Amino acid sequence: MAELSKKDEPVDATPNVSEVAEIDAHSEEEAVAAIEAPVERGEPILQVRNLVKHFPLTQGILFKKQVGAVKAVDGVSFDLYQGETLGIVGESGCGKSTVAKLLMNLERATAGEIFYKGQDITRLSGRALKAVRRNIQMVFQDPYTSLNPRMTVGDIIGEPFDIHPEVAPKGDRRKRVQELLDVVGLNPEYINRYPHQFSGGQRQRIGIARGLALNPEIIICDEPVSALDVSVQAQVINLMERLQDEFNLSYIFIAHDLSIVRHISDRVGVMYLGKVAEIGTDVQIYDHPTHPYTQALLSAVPVPDPESREGRERIILTGDVPSPANPPSGCRFRTRCWKAQDKCATEVPLLAVPERFKGSDSPAAHESACHFAEEKDVVHAA
Amino acid sequence: MSIIDKTDAVLEPRAEDFDGPLLEVRDLHVEFHTRDGVAKAVNGVNYTVDAGETLAVLGESGSGKSVTAQAIMGILDMPPGRISKGEIMFRGQDLLKLTEEERRRIRGRRIAMIFQDALSSLNPVLSVGYQLGEMFRVHQGLSKKDAKAKAIEMMDRVKIPAAAARVNDYPHQFSGGMRQRIMIAMALALEPDLIIADEPTTALDVTVQAQVMDLLAELQREYRMGLILITHDLGVVADVADKIAVMYAGRIVERAPVHELYKSPAHPYTKGLLDSIPRLDQKGQELYAIKGLPPNLTRIPSGCAFNPRCPKAQDICRTDVPPLHPVTAADGTELVGRASACHFWKETING
Numbered sequence: 001m002a003e004l005s006k007k008d009e010p011v012d013a014t015p016n017v018s019e020v021a022e023i024d025a026h027s028e029e030e031a032v033a034a035i036e037a038p039v040e041r042g043e044p045i046l047q048v049r050n051l052v053k054h055f056p057l058t059q060g061i062l063f064k065k066q067v068g069a070v071k072a073v074d075g076v077s078f079d080l081y082q083g084e085t086l087g088i089v090g091e092s093g094c095g096k097s098t099v100a101k102l103l104m105n106l107e108r109a110t111a112g113e114i115f116y117k118g119q120d121i122t123r124l125s126g127r128a129l130k131a132v133r134r135n136i137q138m139v140f141q142d143p144y145t146s147l148n149p150r151m152t153v154g155d156i157i158g159e160p161f162d163i164h165p166e167v168a169p170k171g172d173r174r175k176r177v178q179e180l181l182d183v184v185g186l187n188p189e190y191i192n193r194y195p196h197q198f199s200g201g202q203r204q205r206i207g208i209a210r211g212l213a214l215n216p217e218i219i220i221c222d223e224p225v226s227a228l229d230v231s232v233q234a235q236v237i238n239l240m241e242r243l244q245d246e247f248n249l250s251y252i253f254i255a256h257d258l259s260i261v262r263h264i265s266d267r268v269g270v271m272y273l274g275k276v277a278e279i280g281t282d283v284q285i286y287d288h289p290t291h292p293y294t295q296a297l298l299s300a301v302p303v304p305d306p307e308s309r310e311g312r313e314r315i316i317l318t319g320d321v322p323s324p325a326n327p328p329s330g331c332r333f334r335t336r337c338w339k340a341q342d343k344c345a346t347e348v349p350l351l352a353v354p355e356r357f358k359g360s361d362s363p364a365a366h367e368s369a370c371h372f373a374e375e376k377d378v379v380h381a382a
Numbered sequence: 383m384s385i386i387d388k389t390d391a392v393l394e395p396r397a398e399d400f401d402g403p404l405l406e407v408r409d410l411h412v413e414f415h416t417r418d419g420v421a422k423a424v425n426g427v428n429y430t431v432d433a434g435e436t437l438a439v440l441g442e443s444g445s446g447k448s449v450t451a452q453a454i455m456g457i458l459d460m461p462p463g464r465i466s467k468g469e470i471m472f473r474g475q476d477l478l479k480l481t482e483e484e485r486r487r488i489r490g491r492r493i494a495m496i497f498q499d500a501l502s503s504l505n506p507v508l509s510v511g512y513q514l515g516e517m518f519r520v521h522q523g524l525s526k527k528d529a530k531a532k533a534i535e536m537m538d539r540v541k542i543p544a545a546a547a548r549v550n551d552y553p554h555q556f557s558g559g560m561r562q563r564i565m566i567a568m569a570l571a572l573e574p575d576l577i578i579a580d581e582p583t584t585a586l587d588v589t590v591q592a593q594v595m596d597l598l599a600e601l602q603r604e605y606r607m608g609l610i611l612i613t614h615d616l617g618v619v620a621d622v623a624d625k626i627a628v629m630y631a632g633r634i635v636e637r638a639p640v641h642e643l644y645k646s647p648a649h650p651y652t653k654g655l656l657d658s659i660p661r662l663d664q665k666g667q668e669l670y671a672i673k674g675l676p677p678n679l680t681r682i683p684s685g686c687a688f689n690p691r692c693p694k695a696q697d698i699c700r701t702d703v704p705p706l707h708p709v710t711a712a713d714g715t716e717l718v719g720r721a722s723a724c725h726f727w728k729e730t731i732n733g
Contacts, residue, residue: 011613050708074700090586091587091590092587092621093590141491158654180639189574199675201675202675210564229442229443229614229675229676230442230616230658231442231654231658231671231672233658234658234669234670234671234672235672235673237660237700238668238669238671238721244666244706256587256588258588259660260660261486261659263660263665263669282665297588297589300588300589300591300592301588301617302588302591302592302595302615302617302618302621303617303620303621304616304617304619304620304644304659305644305645306618306621306623306640306644308620313594316589316592316593316596317589317592317593320557320559320560320590321587350687351701352661354588
C-alpha cells in the first residue's frame with residue numbers, strides 16, 4: 001500500500017516529503033550523538049521535571065468510561081548527578097516504583113519531562129530511545145521472579161546483547177558473559193546453570209550482571225536487597241558500591257530500609273503519595289529533617305540498639321496512607337500530620353527551601369514541601 | 383465444625399499453682415524427609431518463656447525459627463516433617479504427648495499464633511467478623527449473634543476504627559496494617575497465655591510497623607502474656623524483646639538478655655550480624671559482610687555449623703559441635719541468662 005500511494009502522489013510534492021524525513025533523521029542523529037556523549041562527574045545526567053503518571057480508573061465493559069485516576073506520581077522533580085547515588089524512600093504506594101518505571105520508559109508519562117543528557121526521553125522514539133534504554137538499566141527487587149527459570153544464566157545475562165548487538169559481537173558474547181559473572185563475584189563456570197541452582201544473594205548478583213551487560217551509565221535499583229537475608233544484604237550492598245566506583249555508574253536506589261539507603265546514598269528524596277516531600281543530602285535528611293513526614297518516618301524505624309528504646313521520642317502516625325485515587329486537598333500529608341492547620345488543607349506546599357532557612361547555610365536549608373517546616377532531630381534525640 | 387467441649391477438665395483450671403516457666407522447649411529436634419535427603423531443620427533447641435516475658439528468636443531464613451514455632455503450635459506438616467526428639471513443656475505438661483484432640487483445645491485458647499502475611503492467612507471469601515467469631519463459636523460454643531458481638535468488641539480493642547460498621551467487610555477491603563490488627567485480634571480473642579508472633583510486621587511499612595508493635599506490646603502487658611517474637615530484624619528485636627535467642631542452622635548459637643547481646647555478643651555469628659548493620663560512622667566504607675551462604679540443611683557442616691563462614695574458625699570447630707556454654711564475665715562472675723555455642727566465646731566476648 002505504501003508503495004502504491006507514493007507513486008500516486010504528485011511529483012512536486014516529493015521533495016517536501018524527503019525534506020521532512022531528512023530533518024527527522026537529522027534530529028535523531030543529533031539526539032543519538034547527545035546520548036552517546038560523555039558527562040562530566042558531578043554534572044546532572046538525568047533531570048526529572050514535573051513528572052506525572054495517572055492510571056485511569058474505568059467503569060463499564062463495552063463503553064469504558066473513565067471515572068477517575070490513580071495519581072501514582074503527581075509532579076515529581078529531581079536531578080541525578082553523574083557518579084552519585086540518589087536514594088528514594090517512602091512507604092508502599094507512594095509511587096517510588098512507578099517513578100522507576102517511568103525513568104526506564106516502561107510506562108509512558110502522563111505529563112512532565114525526563115531529560116537524559118538534555119534529551120527528553122518521554123518524547124524520543126526509534127534509534128534515540130534505543131540508545132537511551134541501553135544507558136539506563138534496572139535491577140529488580142525479587143531475584144526469584146525476575147529471572148526466567150527456563151533460561152540458563154548465560155542466556156539471561158547475554159539477552160541484552162540480542163537487542164544491542166553493537167555492544168558485543170556474536171563471537172564474543174560467551175566470553176563477555178563470563179567476564180560479567182566474574183565481575184559480580186560468581187564463578188564464570190556457572191554460565192550453563194539455571195536460576196534455581198542459585199541462592200537468593202547469588203540470583204541478585206545475576207540480576208546485577210544483566211544490568212551491567214550493556215555498560216550503562218545509570219542503574220535504577222528497585223529494592224535490590226529487601227528480599228535477601230541480613231547477612232547476604234551486606235555482601236550485595238558492598239558489591240554495588242564497588243561496581244559504582246569501577247564502572248563510574250550513577251544509581252537511583254529505591255528502598256524502604258532507611259539505614260541501608262543512608263549508607264549507600266549521597267542524596268536522599270522522601271516520597272509521600274506521589275510527591276517528593278523532602279530532598280537533600282544524606283546529612284540534611286537524616287540529621288536535620290524539616291518535613292514532619294520525614295521526621296515520623298525516621299522516628300518509626302526500629303534502631304538496633306536497646307539502650308535507645310527508653311529515651312527515644314517516637315512519632316507514631318495514626319491511620320494509613322490515603323488512597324492515591326482520591327488524595328487529600330492541599331498538603332497530602334495533612335490527614336496524618338500533627339502540625340496540620342487550615343492552610344494545609346487549601347494550599348499545596350511547594351518543594352523549595354523553606355522561607356525561614358533561606359540564605360542560611362545550616363543543613364536545615366534544603367528543599368522541603370511543608371508550610372511549617374522546622375528542624376527536628378529525631379534520630380539522635382535522647 | 384465440631385464444638386470443642388468447653389467444660390474440659392484436663393486443662394481448664396488456669397493452673398495458677400504451677401510455678402515453673404510458662405513454656406519450656408527441651409532438646410527439640412525436627413527433620414523433614416525430602417527427595418534430596420533428610421533436612422535437619424531443628425537440632426536441639428532449648429528455650430523458656432515466662433508469663434509477661436518477650437522472647438525474640440532471631441535468625442535468617444532456614445535457621446529453624448519458624449519450624450520450632452510450628453512444632454510448639456502443633457501445626458507442623460507431618461509428614462514430611464517429623465519431631466524426632468524433644469519435649470515441649472507447657473505449664474509442666476508435655477504437649478507432644480497429648481492426643482490431637484487435647485492439642486486442639488490448647489491451640490487458640492492457650493497458645494495462639496500471629497502469622498506474617500495477613501492477606502494469605504485470612505480466608506478471602508469469609509468476612510473478618512465471621513472469621514474472628516469462629517474462635518468464640520468453636521471454643522466457647524457461642525451463637526452466631528453473640529460471636530459477632532464479641533468480634534466487634536475485639537476489633538475495637540485492637541483499635542480498628544468503626545468496628546461495628548466494618549465487621550462484615552472482607553479481608554481485601556482492609557489495608558495491610560488493619561489486616562495485621564485483625565490477626566492480632568484473632569490471636570488474643572480467647573486471652574491465651576502465650577502468643578507466638580512469626581514475623582508479624584515484616585510485610586508492613588515502617589510507620590504502620592511501629593503502630594502494630596506498640597499495640598502488641600500494650601496488649602501483652604495488659605493480659606500478661608508470654609510472647610515469642612520470631613524475626614530477622616535486629617531493630618524490632620532491640621525495641622521490644624526482653625531476651626533473645628539467636629538461631630543458626632537449627633540450633634541456638636547464643637542466648638542473652640537484650641541489652642547485653644547488643645553490647646557484647648559472645649558468638650561470631652551474632653557479632654557478624656550486628657556488624658553488618660550500616661552505621662553512621664561507617665559511611666563510605668565497606669560494610670562488614672559475613673562471607674558465604676547459610677548452609678544447606680540436608681548437608682550441615684560437621685562440627686560447628688557456622689565454621690565455613692566464621693573468621694575465627696580453628697580445627698576444633700570443624701570436628702566438635704560446641705555445646706551451649708554458660709557465659710561468664712572476664713572476672714569469672716556468671717552472667718545471668720547468657721550462653722554461647724562457640725568454642726571461643728571468651729575471645730569473642732572480650733574483643
